[in-house]
Amino acid sequence: MHNLVESFFWASAIALAAPILLAALGETFAQRAGVFTIGIEGLMLSGAFGAAAVASWSGDVIVGFAGAALAGAVLGALYGVAVVLFRADQVVVGIGFNLIVLGATSMLRRGLFPTGMEVPSTSALDRHELPLLGDLPWIGEVLFDQSPIVYALYVLTPFGVFLLFRTRVGLLVRAVGDGALASSAAGIRVPRIRMWVMVVNGTLAGAAGATLVLVNAGGVFVDNLVDGRGYLVLALTMFARWHPGWVALGAVLFGAADALQFIAQATFGGHVPTAVFLMAPYLLALAAWVVMGKRSRAPSDLGVPLLA
Amino acid sequence: MTQRETDTRSGTEVEPSRAPDPVRGGDRARSVERLARLFDRPWPSIIAAFVVSLGIGLLLVVLAGGTAAEAVDVAYRSTVGSQQGMIDSLVYTTPRLLVAVGVIVALRSGQFNLGAEGQLQVGAIGAALGGAFLAPSIPGPLALPVSLLLAMVFGALWAGLAAVLKVWRGCDELITTLLLNFIAIYLVQLMVQGAMKDPSSTFNQSKRVIAVAELPRFGFTRLHYGIVIAVACVVLVWFLLDRTALGLRLRSVGYNPVASRYQQLRVGRLTVAAMLISGAVCALAGAGETLGVQFRLIQGFSSGFGFEGLAIAFLASLRPGRALVIALIFGGIFSTATRLQQELGVTASLAYVVEGLPIVLLACAAGAQALRAQRKGIA
């Protein structure tokens, strides 16, 4: 099993973790504020499509990335209108939203790019070794020879922790998710905070989709590219007990479980059915969930629309 | 404008010329409430949501090159307008309705069963195990009941696992059931690639279910008795929740586990019971597809009924009777979308949009209604 300490394995794990972590950070804030975004799958997919579409129009992947974040923000806001302002049931809206986005991105892809998408070179977002840090043995290869988006996550994750636990904004977000009525009675504009959180969540999910298509898939958009990662994000968020730090760790573990499939299949393939490897990450997650057990406590108004 | 109106309504004497009330800013929610008045009655709002989504659907059809008249004609013929349309709609309704009714049991008992998809997948495994492997060696009349029973047992155990983990370890069933969905899908794959694979087949599928284990069909149509089972489940679940002591216990635990414990209800056991029943009913959806449509376990036989059924359950306010109506409508939409594609060459993607829209719009209508009711104190 010497493969498990290989730097490339962990570098892969981190690369696979990036889009999941990006979306899960947004989802952490959303869930902390009480919004359970089943539609994160759709938000990510719209980001992926937006990134590919804008990048092929503008000929610039950075613009594409920004476009995806913007698309995510707009859809996050629309999603917010439904679940926050209209008090629609969050699970139902999420299920419907995912269907709509799946259909709409496919229709748009064919309507707007009948001859296929011409995504320009994604080299700007590809791996860039950091000077000095990148030269560190092992660590450098794992952590500092990555996409700039991964570097952004090194900053974003601690910032998320700071924001959530050390600022008034974070306090508001936590309060709104843990006692929406009480917060409202304390004069907090619960809908406004939840709307903002949904915009942030949409932006990050859009960026996650963009990362997936521009970095991980090298600019190739295919319908349903996200392929269930949104649900993984939901699981991860809850699993990590709504703490950005744990979310990051969990994302890397999921990434590692994914990356492990290559090693495992290459090692044991033929003796063990593939389906076993494919379900392994979920089995691991389930096992971890069972071991963690009662320690997790969800925000008490998670998924509950504010009726006031 | 709107502000003036409200002002007069609430009788506050505010000068018309006065600068905008600084306090007004944040309270956009009030305008939602005003909108919500459109949805004062549930049935009109349900109809309105469907009409709006179908309107958008029509628009998309026209954009995609069809004409509205054609589309309406297709919609008519693929639902109530032709025998085949009705049959297709009912066939598509069946699994969705079963899932909806199944999750209603869990949701009303306070268990957030997000795992209907997984439960129907393992249900399909059970049904195929019974219908294709066990049935040849048991007396004919038992083949179908045994297959259905096996499916229910599998589904119940799958859901029960989540419940047991909740009671034993306090694991939130939401996550557990979500993860079990993925595992179940790969479990089906494992089965059709390995233990249950039909060696003569060139695809990942099990042996064919033997004839006596098939769900009987109406005449020579493809409509199988799954719809009868589904409707029976609607009645049974209503009866269970509303008319039995167990149902009352389940609902009590669902609303308030703490108070239920003070009344000596066995919260742990009831939690497990709710999930067992829920899983068993959801599993019937998988059994119906296996024994009535595909006649074998086949990889990818479900196109996400699990989540659609969940949406139907919520849209029906967790009432089995309403779920029947809404599931029928969704069956019709699915049938229409399929035919639109066949006849007008409209892309399959449109179907997703036309299905998703009413789900979202109905949820908005229901939410706005609940908000208004709460504000006005009408329970």
Next chain:
Amino acid sequence: MSGPNDGDAALLSLRGVCRSFGTTKAVREVDFDVVAGTVHALLGENGAGKSTLMNVVYGVHPADRGTIAIGGEPVRIESPRQALERGISMVHQHHQLIPSLTVAESIALASRNTPWRYDRRSAALQVTRLASRLELELDPEARVGELSLGDRQRLEIISAIDRDSQIIILDEPTAVLAPTEVEPLFDLLRGLADDGRAIILITHRMREVFAVSDAISVMRKGELVATLATSATDPNQVLDLVIPQRHRLAETSSAPGVAEIEDVDSAEGDLNLVAAHLRPGRATPGPDALVVDALEVAPAPGTTGLCGLSLTARQGEILGVIGVEGNGQHELVEVLAGIRIADGGHVVACGEPQTRGRLAPHTAVVPEDRHREALVLDLSSEENLVLPMLDRYSSVGLLSRSRMRADTRAVIEDYAVVTASATAPTRSMSGGNQQKLVLARALAQSPKVLVVSQATRGLDPGATAEVLRRLRDAANAGTAVVFIGSDLDEVVEIADRAVVMYGGRIVGESADPDASRDVLAGLMVGADRDPARD
């Protein structure tokens, strides 16, 4: 209707305010003025509309009709936020706190001048500073969810005061406070009023009304029936306004040991309750019914747990268990109900030992928290009523709806429960009526031991008297009633015998509670405890 002072001087004035919930007209055409610099008491039966009226002012339930003016200027208040911006703050009857936050975070959240960066240390300082104004202590880092009810109440009060509002509304703030804490609160309220603020205080305790208020308004069935200057009235007059039928009540209660609402002996100054004198039914109580021996439960934040609690209740008596909340009462009830398994000790009821994790034999329990522990609010009265006796109301698993309905009707009539229908969710019932239902359910099981906790919390004098009368009836019928309460006066009134709970054990006992009131009061706050016993 105008206040004792002229309407023009009023800081807050309401005109023609109406608010309905569906078909319930909770507040009708109320004109209400509160003058700056006064403490204004608002009284009325349960369901009279006091909380609703204040919720109109605070924007929780905006008025259907009517106007609100502050300092003479008409304002629109449609959300709590708007109320706060107008200088109105409120301590709610049902706590509006967020369990996962710490005390300091809760204060910071409510405060209008928390900077963008939340700093733990300065937030903690703020808590200490505020708490000291009320002469109380609160751990800034404690989680709200782990606080006792009393501490939560304290937290609500200090956070309302922190806002520095012109108008402060307190909806039954003293219901869960220790007697010793009421004084500093009232001192503070007086001080705030003297600064020129207007304080509105809702309470059911006549003693408090006369201790602190300048003016008294009384509501009945949604209408404001009278506003009086406190100095110009007396408790009897006020009580007559609050419960006009009280004399009729007294007439109907003929059986021995039944509650009688008598005129208040104002000279004594004992204005608590409705002075419901509940005469003990029997001179000699029967054999031991409930024996609790050396119960141990580990302490948790906000509670002392139980450390070797022993007590005995005898048939036919009401045993008062008095104590400030958080001294193990909740744990005791949980153990008796079988919800919590004690770390040590045992319980024997009517000679039968309790099975671990089950309700004590022949026992019925009325837990303290009506909404969380006693009722399933989304179920109807009839469903709630049959929950513990489902076997009686079902055969082969099928519910007998007709029998449920018939029996519920009987209970509703017998207990004069006011409810829209037996099939309406209990959520829609008022607190007093909910409590009657809970008590009826407990008694319907014909228990030999009845444990009731904080049974009269938030109930108006009429409902309180009714509940106490039922308990006395039960005791007279031979039941051992364990009456756990935190209102000393009430316990003293009803109990045949009283024990004091402090620090999770019994620290004193009195066979004549009435006579030893002061001693009991001291024991409640740990005064007379012998340190050597620790």
Next chain:
Amino acid sequence: ACGTTSADQKEKEGSGEQSDGGQPKVAALFTQFVDQGNWDVTGYQAYEDMCSTYDFDCDYVEEASYERAPALLRQYAQDGYAMVITHSSGYAAAIQEVAPEFPNTQFVLFSYATDTGGLKNFSAWSVDWDQAGYLQGVIAGLSSKAGNISIVGGEQIPSTERAMALAEKGAQSVNPQAKVSRVWTGTFVDVAKAKQVAAQAIDGGADFVIPMADLAGQGVHQAAEAAGALSLGEYMDENSKYPQAIVTSITVDMAGAYDQIGAAYTNGELEGQIVQMDAQSGAFDFAPFHNVDAEVETAARKVLDGLSDGSTKVPSV
């Protein structure tokens, strides 16, 4: 290659109605979208060509999930379609259910089939994936300098499974020392995962990666191109997309096959047969070679020719 479309042949065929223009109505089912990836795109092109060549009145359905397949087939048959072509082996079950009820409609499966259940109106054009896989392996074995080859599969379906096994044999037939690893990603759409898996394989020493993952195969090409490794196109010439990585593509003559289908239908020769599409029938060819020495092409062609004239047989697995 078309025979005469005589009226009596139509009669004998007993096929369903014709459209207004008198053309036979034909429909096709695709599992994914006809404008994405390579499998459905190539198939759809061939289908279109067939339609115009034989003047059929053509319809098709994309994303025809197996759930809907029985309904779709039945629907088409009831609507009087003369022929329904399904472009995936997964539809076999649905055809076997529906075909007996509609003897007037011809059902044709394109991909892989070993059995048409004795039905007169169920024919199959079965691509010999064994040979295709073998050829892929041969090219990889010839091109790989390190002798380290990795195959990245999508969903694990039997035809791909066989192809993988044969690819290993093929590689070892030209380079006995060749080390071949196989990995399944479990999905045909997850480009990102396929890319990461391929990158890991390359990091582990592979210098040739073979995608067998349909849409997701693009990720494999990307990984190869990024790391300077080589890869292989599927079904059609894909070199233009990843010119530095793709050595060649094993093309499957879907156009020819569909043409045969069109002809067979028109001539009334669809009789429940299974038409093997293999090297002998000229189903496989190579797209122009790039990025490797000319000997590779020469050697590969020799194997292909051997398969064609029967002198080479793929080993059994």
